[in-house]
Amino acid sequence: xxxxxxxxxxxxxxAAAAQQTIKIGMINVLSGQFADAGAQMDxxxxxxxxxxxxSVAGKKIExxxxxVGGPNPDVAKxxxxxxxVRDKVDLLAGFLLTPNALAAADVSAEAKRFMVVxxxxxxxxxxxxxxxxxxxxTLPQVMETFGTWAATKGGLKQNYTMxxxxxxxxxxxxxxxxxFKTAGGTIVGSVRFPVANxxxxxxxxxxxxxxxxxIYVFIPGGAQPAALGKAFAERGIDKKKTKxxxxxxxxxxxxxxxxxxxGLDIITAWHxxxxxxxxxxxxxVRVFSEMHGRNPDFFSIGGYDGMHAIYETLKKTEGNTxxxxxxAAAKGLKWQSPRGPMSIDPQTRDVVQDVYIRRVQKxxxxxxxxxxxxxxxxxxxAGERRxxxxx
Amino acid sequence: xxASLAGVLFDGVAYGMLLFLLSVGLSVTLGMxxxxxxxxxxxxxxxxxxxxxxxxRYGWPFVAALPMAFLAAAAVxxxxxxxxxxRLYRASDxxxxxxxxxxxFISIAVYAWFYGTVVQSAPTPSYLRGSVELFxxxxxxxxxxxxxxxxxxxxxxxxxxxxxxxxxxxxxAVDNQRMARGLGIDVDRAFMITFALGGGLAGLGGAxxxxxxxxxxxxxxxxxxxxxxVVAVGGLGxxxxxxxxxxxxxxSDMAGKYxxxxxxxxxxxxxxxxxxxWRPVGLFARx
Amino acid sequence: MRPLEAAFWAATLLPFVVTPSYLALASQVAxxxxxxxxxxxxxxxxxxxxxxxxxxxxxGAYTAGLLSKHDFGEPLTGLVLAAIAAGLLGYVTxxxxxxxxxxxxxxxxxxxxxxxxxxxxxxxxxxxGADGLQGVKTAPLLGFKFDLYGRTAYAYxxxxxxxLFLVARRIIHSPFGLALRGIRENARRMPAIGAPSLAHLRxxxxxxxxxxxxxxxxxxxxxxTVSLEVLSFGRSxxxxxxxxxxxxxxxxxxxxxxxxxxxxxxxxxxMNPQYWYFWVGLLLVAxxxxxxxxxxxxxxxxxxxxx
Numbered sequence: 001x002x003x004x005x006x007x008x009x010x011x012x013x014x015a016a017a018a019q020q021t022i023k024i025g026m027i028n029v030l031s032g033q034f035a036d037a038g039a040q041m042d043x044x045x046x047x048x049x050x051x052x053x054x055s056v057a058g059k060k061i062e063x064x065x066x067x068v069g070g071p072n073p074d075v076a077k078x079x080x081x082x083x084x085v086r087d088k089v090d091l092l093a094g095f096l097l098t099p100n101a102l103a104a105a106d107v108s109a110e111a112k113r114f115m116v117v118x119x120x121x122x123x124x125x126x127x128x129x130x131x132x133x134x135x136x137x138t139l140p141q142v143m144e145t146f147g148t149w150a151a152t153k154g155g156l157k158q159n160y161t162m163x164x165x166x167x168x169x170x171x172x173x174x175x176x177x178x179x180f181k182t183a184g185g186t187i188v189g190s191v192r193f194p195v196a197n198x199x200x201x202x203x204x205x206x207x208x209x210x211x212x213x214x215i216y217v218f219i220p221g222g223a224q225p226a227a228l229g230k231a232f233a234e235r236g237i238d239k240k241k242t243k244x245x246x247x248x249x250x251x252x253x254x255x256x257x258x259x260x261x262x263g264l265d266i267i268t269a270w271h272x273x274x275x276x277x278x279x280x281x282x283x284x285v286r287v288f289s290e291m292h293g294r295n296p297d298f299f300s301i302g303g304y305d306g307m308h309a310i311y312e313t314l315k316k317t318e319g320n321t322x323x324x325x326x327x328a329a330a331k332g333l334k335w336q337s338p339r340g341p342m343s344i345d346p347q348t349r350d351v352v353q354d355v356y357i358r359r360v361q362k363x364x365x366x367x368x369x370x371x372x373x374x375x376x377x378x379x380x381x382a383g384e385r386r387x388x389x390x391x
Numbered sequence: 392x393x394a395s396l397a398g399v400l401f402d403g404v405a406y407g408m409l410l411f412l413l414s415v416g417l418s419v420t421l422g423m424x425x426x427x428x429x430x431x432x433x434x435x436x437x438x439x440x441x442x443x444x445x446x447x448r449y450g451w452p453f454v455a456a457l458p459m460a461f462l463a464a465a466a467v468x469x470x471x472x473x474x475x476x477x478r479l480y481r482a483s484d485x486x487x488x489x490x491x492x493x494x495x496f497i498s499i500a501v502y503a504w505f506y507g508t509v510v511q512s513a514p515t516p517s518y519l520r521g522s523v524e525l526f527x528x529x530x531x532x533x534x535x536x537x538x539x540x541x542x543x544x545x546x547x548x549x550x551x552x553x554x555x556x557x558x559x560x561x562x563x564a565v566d567n568q569r570m571a572r573g574l575g576i577d578v579d580r581a582f583m584i585t586f587a588l589g590g591g592l593a594g595l596g597g598a599x600x601x602x603x604x605x606x607x608x609x610x611x612x613x614x615x616x617x618x619x620x621v622v623a624v625g626g627l628g629x630x631x632x633x634x635x636x637x638x639x640x641x642x643s644d645m646a647g648k649y650x651x652x653x654x655x656x657x658x659x660x661x662x663x664x665x666x667x668x669w670r671p672v673g674l675f676a677r678x
Numbered sequence: 679m680r681p682l683e684a685a686f687w688a689a690t691l692l693p694f695v696v697t698p699s700y701l702a703l704a705s706q707v708a709x710x711x712x713x714x715x716x717x718x719x720x721x722x723x724x725x726x727x728x729x730x731x732x733x734x735x736x737x738g739a740y741t742a743g744l745l746s747k748h749d750f751g752e753p754l755t756g757l758v759l760a761a762i763a764a765g766l767l768g769y770v771t772x773x774x775x776x777x778x779x780x781x782x783x784x785x786x787x788x789x790x791x792x793x794x795x796x797x798x799x800x801x802x803x804x805x806x807g808a809d810g811l812q813g814v815k816t817a818p819l820l821g822f823k824f825d826l827y828g829r830t831a832y833a834y835x836x837x838x839x840x841x842l843f844l845v846a847r848r849i850i851h852s853p854f855g856l857a858l859r860g861i862r863e864n865a866r867r868m869p870a871i872g873a874p875s876l877a878h879l880r881x882x883x884x885x886x887x888x889x890x891x892x893x894x895x896x897x898x899x900x901x902x903t904v905s906l907e908v909l910s911f912g913r914s915x916x917x918x919x920x921x922x923x924x925x926x927x928x929x930x931x932x933x934x935x936x937x938x939x940x941x942x943x944x945x946x947x948x949m950n951p952q953y954w955y956f957w958v959g960l961l962l963v964a965x966x967x968x969x970x971x972x973x974x975x976x977x978x979x980x981x982x983x984x985x
Binding site: 031032033035036039165191192193194195196197199201202203205206209222223224226227230233234235236254255257258260261262294 | 399533606
Binding site: 475478479482483484485486488489490492493494495496497498499500501503504612616619620622623624627653656657660661663664667668671672673 | 961
């Protein structure tokens with residue numbers, strides 16, 4: 001008996017060595033104005049680990065969370081540095097906001113650490129570190145696709161654009177408008193909202209004065225989509241005559257709930273919705289809402305698939321966390337996600353996925369984004385252009 | 392042309408009423424005791440979250456939840472004043488700022504803990520949704536309601552301040568606190584009641600704001616700047632001043648966005664800077 | 679320099695040996711301390727309460743960033759040029775600012791700060807807008823590369839903080855500094871005894887802007903990033919909180935405040951990334967209740983009481 005205990009004690013260190021941990025430094029925004037988006041992204045990652053266990057390739061996954069508090073690249077960079085030099089993390093993940101991802105990319109490139117962008121959607125981020133992949137979406141990926149769709153299958157000839165006056169707004173406006181014009185449409189006017197804009201009536205009135213055939217909208221998530229939707233209703237815009245086009249933020253779950261009937265018939269292009277009807281998604285939504293008491297959103301799916309990409313990469317490298325090995329293994333990964341089939345482009349390292357065209361409808365007593373069209377395996381067009389320029 | 396002008400004016404007035412409700416309490420308490428309460432918008436959030444809870448969880452009608460928002464915020468203000476703030480009347484302005492910012496931070500975390508970080512909404516009854524046709528133009532029903540609410544509050548406040556004994560005491564305390572004390576007015580008690588009233592009005596404003604701007608845990612910081620602008624432009628301790636400033640800022644903000652959208656973000660600050668350079672003590676300052 | 683002061687500055691070297699993995703944080707603490715020191719010059723010594731001081735910090739930060747983006751990445755010249763640029767902005771705006779007092783003053787500084795922040799957002803062709811300025815690459819400092827550990831960054835920030843601290847100290851103890859305190863205590867009387875109040879205020883405001891600009895440039899250079907956040911209301915409010923926390927009107931107030939606030943925030947946030955605001959709020963409330971006039975003010979009152 002004693003001998004067995006002694007033997008077990010001798011074996012213990014080896015067992016511990018075999019069960020090493022892989023540390024992931026998760027740089028996110030968990031306080032302040034963007035806290036909700038950050039929390040949802042984190043919830044998505046947690047849900048993945050709940051569903052697929054917290055060890056992979058024989059190693060335990062440990063997540064070290066850091067809060068940047070908003071678009072603060074100096075803080076994000078500091079956290080990335082500290083995670084690498086002090087906490088000795090094996091890879092970096094998270095990144096809700098573009099400036100934070102760009103700042104941490106420097107650290108990923110210098111320290112040769114694998115980095116997974118789970119949300120930030122500005123196209124150029126991916127070019128900043130050769131060890132980076134993205135599992136969310138890029139703005140041109142959805143918005144150029146949408147612009148082309150609107151002018152062709154959508155049958156629209158005229159559009160008025162309304163975007164928030166900040167980087168992503170400008171990018172979305174440019175992407176949609178250029179694709180819409182290339183496909184034969186005309187932009188009859190445009191307006192940009194201030195970032196901190198509590199009330200949209202004046203802008204909607206301006207758009208209404210021109211009576212355009214369709215209006216394209218891009219605004220950040222949070223309280224603004226509901227306010228905008230209500231402004232459309234209050235200004236008496238008939239969505240049967242004037243089509244409202246937008247991004248997934250505009251018709252997020254909370255926004256739809258707050259808008260009520262005012263949200264009906266808004267058409268959006270997006271890559272994920274919690275109501276997508278497939279078995280994987282139903283299971284994901286079930287576990288997610290059990291864990292967190294609410295439904296997942298597109299931030300959550302970015303976190304979920306980000307963890308999936310990390311797990312699959314580690315399986316391929318058999319637990320080797322070297323930056324070169326991981327990025328080589330991650331290139332060309334393909335998998336079935338709750339959002340549908342997706343992959344990592346072997347050349348640009350960016351996300352490739354389906355884009356859904358949806359319309360807000362009342363299903364039972366719920367307001368739902370119902371997909372009625374789909375464009376398959378869309379790459380990031382801006383990344384493709386960069387690739388051609390290089391060649 | 393005329394229709395669009397009327398529409399812009401209407402929206403601006405409605406927005407101004409919201410600013411008025413949110414800021415009038417701070418103006419009076421700041422003018423009266425010189426107490427810098429940066430946590431004023433945290434009180435607005437009390438009203439907002441009470442409304443969210445009552446309408447969503449307990450099925451109260453929106454309009455019935457509004458008085459409760461007022462009462463709850465007033466009660467919290469009263470407790471805060473009696474237990475903490477009164478210790479700080481003699482403290483420096485800077486210490487008051489630091490203390491109340493501390494309260495804001497705590498309140499942000501507490502709201503996030505209890506209600507999460509998601510943007511909350513409160514269902515409004517059908518007669519407050521959509522728009523109403525008047526004189527051949529359509530007006531948003533909820534904004535009409537806001538304007539009516541703001542006007543009613545302003546009238547009640549002015550009447551109470553001008554024609555009641557308590558109002559006279561408050562005016563005396565705002566004009567000259569030392570003199571008022573000398574005349575035997577219980578300034579501390581007057582302040583306590585005023586503070587509770589101001590907090591209650593903020594709570595009402597917070598509840599009414601949900602439909603327009605939504606409500607989340609960061610509200611207390613996001614709207615602090617607007618409230619301070621209204622208070623400074625209106626002049627400390629003046630209800631009329633707050634009313635005029637809120638209207639002016641609301642209308643100029645809307646008109647600016649409609650006629651000069653490229654100036655949209657700048658306009659409210661430009662108007663403030665210009666007005667303060669013209670009248671540094673505010674439009675209707677009592678001192 | 680008194681022994682206590684010498685001990686304090688010697689202690690600032692400790693992070694190099696004691697906590698070498700915290701140097702990136704230490705560097706940002708030093709930068710924030712410099713920023714708070716610059717606010718102290720106008721708030722603590724001249725009575726100008728500002729809620730828009732980030733305007734000068736951000737102006738310096740963007741100047742340094744734009745210089746380095748356009749292949750002018752040598753840090754020392756960048757620092758000097760950024761400080762001068764912020765000083766010019768400070769000089770121009772001081773003509774407006776110093777004529778006002780009380781709430782109007784606070785709101786005017788706030789308004790100017792927000793206008794500049796909005797302008798930077800609109801001019802995304804220049805500033806990179808919400809994504810932040812791209813292509814900032816700081817050249818090595820006197821041959822030392824800005825490393826992942828933050829050694830160069832901390833040494834650089836600390837050296838600049840120390841030098842500008844000596845400058846500030848000299849100013850405070852000069853007749854000019856005395857005149858400023860006179861203006862703070864009684865703005866009307868000073869001209870009567872022959873002190874040109876407004877000119878003095880303009881001068882100190884400009885000096886403070888220079889220092890804030892230097893702090894901003896340091897942040898840009900040590901992190902190779904600039905974003906709109908350097909101009910934000912949040913940054914102005916944070917530095918005010920930091921200064922009051924440490925104790926306004928005391929040379930070390932901003933420095934002590936920066937150390938306490940930033941270290942507390944870092945520790946609370948890594949323990950509790952979602953609800954750390956609660957603990958920071960509690961800290962502020964407790965300081966006001968138990969150590970009025972900031973940590974240094976409260977401590978010196980406690981120290982003097984037994985006498």
